[in-house]
Amino acid sequence: RKDAGSQQIGFLLGSCGVTVALTSDACHKGLPKSPTGEIPQFKGWPKLLWFVTESKHLSKPPRDWFPHIKDANNDTAYIEYKTCKDGSVLGVTVTRIALLTHCQALTQACGYTEAETIVNVLDFKKDVGLWHGILTSVMNMMHVISIPYSLMKVNPLSWIQKVC
Helix, strand or coil, X not given: CCCHHHHHHHHHHHHCCCCEEEECHHHHHHCCCCCCCCCCCCCCCCCCEXXXXXXXXXXXXXXXXXXXXXXXXXXXXXXXXXXXXXXXXXXXXXXXXXXXHHHHHHHHHXXXXXXXXXXXXXXXXXXXXXXXXXXXXXXXXXXXXXXXXXXXXXXXXXXXXXXX
């Protein structure tokens, strides 16, 4: 798309050094393509490698393959978006070391243990829901049952039905 919002997203992606876009098969099929089948670079966007994450597109790694584990350092782990009092949006970077330290603090404070099951009724894309429902649970290898807010609104006891 060639609108201002799309260009702002492209600028943000470029500012963060994003080079890979993870996408679904359906989204990938809907993207514009050149006659050679390549996805063109969108105006104002960095050059991206579009990667379809569904298993039918992925090959099996060799048996002796192990991922490279990066050290926790001051590189950016992700960016949180906060809304200011005047309505403007502010991006706040969270470093890898801050993410790891915060997850470890939550683990100790909440007494989380490996393979524990938690029910997350918070928005897992931001704030407390992200920290507990995704980041800390992955670090502790926990099982997470996420109940969307829209379902909670319609049926407040739905989380019990999912757990029992």
